Amino acid sequence: MIPTGIPIKELFRSFSSHLGKDIRVNGWVRTRRDSKAGISFVELNDGSCLKNLQVIISHDNPSLVEMLPIITTGAGISAFGTLKKSPAKGQPIELEAKEITIYGTADPVSYPLQKKRHSFEFLRQIAHLRPRTNTIGAVTRVRNRLSYTIHRFFQERGFYYIHTPIITTSDCEGAGEVFRVVAEHMEEEFFGRPTYLTVSGQLQAEIFALALGKVYTFGPTFRAENSNTRRHLAEFWMIEPEVAFADIEDNLKLAEEMLRQIVQDVLDNCDEDLQFFARFIDPNLIGRLEMIIKKPFEVITYTEAVKILEESGEQFDYPARWGCDLQAEHERYLTEKKFKRPVAVIDYPRTLKPFYMKVNDDEQTVAAMDVLVPEVGEIVGGSEREYRYDVLVEQMKQKNMNLEDYQWYLDLRRFGSVPHAGFGLGFERLVQFVTGVQNIREAIPFPRTPGHALF
């Protein structure tokens, strides 16, 4: 077995129980500085937290001094020694090295991650090394915490996690361009008919909600759209809760509780990383997160939203007009300028929304909801689902859909149909919102965009 190290996070959290003791730390060298006073300072990081542990190498120890030339930025080492109070400013502890094991070196001439600021564009080209940077390391920890918190949120409320399929035969009406899946060395279709990568697990989640009550998905979804923006990925993760015996109000309440609990949890558990983002990425970050917790959603209808936009006196690139989709500029005006809080826009014109949304009594609008937040815009999109068989068929016909392809979905309305509702939360949008990273390519380990699928 490889000698186990104590995580650096653990050392900083409870250093008093380790002070004066001999301990081991495994990690990677961030920097080394040699002082004229006969000491070298090695900043060691193990990924357990943002902070490095300072390792002190005395030049009185010949076996350690011998190693110094290869204890360079990037090297993977194990340091054994005594944990001491640090006389240096800004750090409570340091490790006085007795033994060092160098597992893997990193040639200073060729190792790309020398100590300096690198552009995010450059780091994307070395996506196999960028997790070793402060920013991507911190994003990874926050992303991990967000995932876990989302699972806990739903599990504690009795939701079941459903793995909806990635390969589907439905090309998901209206969701835009899709990817085709074919077996590499086969002439015929592997699955007997054309198959695609899923754009949403919602329709399949409805199957389970109408059997088990409360479910959610958390999985990858895909769009083959040729758009190169800081908000779009060809492969991204979505969370899609679906609840039986629920309407649009229940849905709004769930989305609000979820966002609030997620943000509270990250504030409670990722303070060090969030402070880093606030300092180097987005100075408004903490205020924006606290706003989510303190301010209830502003709920307005689409019709009210259009009226507010028309009367705003703002110069939009696309003037708002009833019947047209809200643009990003409109969404940001509503949440950032007008209300300065999350805004839920409900009751959109039925022509703007997919076939499965419940038609309201006015017959002009559907029980849709889009939740808008500052910086990111739409972060949640959902609806009450049309659970009345006849109305659903009517909707599908109006949208020129082939009913044959959706027999199983219609069956859910023929047998034991009940009111139900759900929404989708774009996970990378959430990561952007919580970390402040401007480009969504920094919010996912390996971004897939037009022309890019390396690593």
Add this chain to the structure above:
Amino acid sequence: MIPTGIPIKELFRSFSSHLGKDIRVNGWVRTRRDSKAGISFVELNDGSCLKNLQVIISHDNPSLVEMLPIITTGAGISAFGTLKKSPAKGQPIELEAKEITIYGTADPVSYPLQKKRHSFEFLRQIAHLRPRTNTIGAVTRVRNRLSYTIHRFFQERGFYYIHTPIITTSDCEGAGEVFRVVAEHMEEEFFGRPTYLTVSGQLQAEIFALALGKVYTFGPTFRAENSNTRRHLAEFWMIEPEVAFADIEDNLKLAEEMLRQIVQDVLDNCDEDLQFFARFIDPNLIGRLEMIIKKPFEVITYTEAVKILEESGEQFDYPARWGCDLQAEHERYLTEKKFKRPVAVIDYPRTLKPFYMKVNDDEQTVAAMDVLVPEVGEIVGGSEREYRYDVLVEQMKQKNMNLEDYQWYLDLRRFGSVPHAGFGLGFERLVQFVTGVQNIREAIPFPRTPGHALF
């Protein structure tokens, strides 16, 4: 808002606090029976647990009696009434209905799920309704619990959850047939080069382990193999932990702790569903699960395994011979007959295993490990990874691989390489092991197999 019901699971768990009170339950009718004594009994299920709640409808209540003809198997209803102690055997409580709302009916002539046993083959054809059966409902709850427990196991140990990519440019040497991904309406390659569905997140997980220490994946993986067996799916979920500063022994220890904690957690939290499986699916289930907890892994080398098989006196279809892969029949002999416990086979011939496994000092074998369990066979496969640049290059050349394609992977050995290890756990195999379902198609919501990708 839709009137909220109390989950039936909650009613059974703490019925004393609800007895005598008026409460609401939302769910689906499993059966209705009309007695000559002027009472109808409705078995209501809401998916929160296996058990139904019995709803009593007195024929003295004309408005309820009027509804009886459409309170049939499959109908989605809300029942409001008084929770009482039940005089019937085998159930502590029942609901005396005062009001019933019928949201959606289910025509007895056309609803396929009438009260009787259905074959699993038949249920797969109605995968949109099968979650309403006892078996698939119970599998769904256990699968959900397993997912959550796996996340908790790793989170509590400081592992980070990494979403490795689904679409990749590597066709993953040696993993068998793959699926190609192309944009539906594009002549050229969307990503600039051919892309495939991932067969494993391991190589990318290594990137993060060598930056953040301990990570795991939990995501879908794919094989385009044309094999129709009860153990294979074209789309399945895998859990892949990867740990820096760890060798094969650390890896074995992690796998053992993980399996034990998972099984213990399911025994603690899914008792009702497990008892159901033990009764109707697999009488040996509970004993098999308890064995995992009580008996430590038997660890043997591949060479020892072959010797045991040769000397076993068993008639195998394929005789075991050093240098040949272990067959399912061999694996099952070792775990079910010879040792009657989980068996970890380590140190396989290097010719049998992929390029990334660490070459042992004998230069003939690699530090691989396959964990075998009764009924399922191989449930975990892993290894220590080759972290020495030169040896890795040598291995890749021996296997005629194109080093150009793996420059980023080799970089991990050029810069800060450290010993590391990991394994893959096939999630559906685990679901089979824990539920006893014979066919893997019952272990996943929507099985994808050759010729089948509906729903």
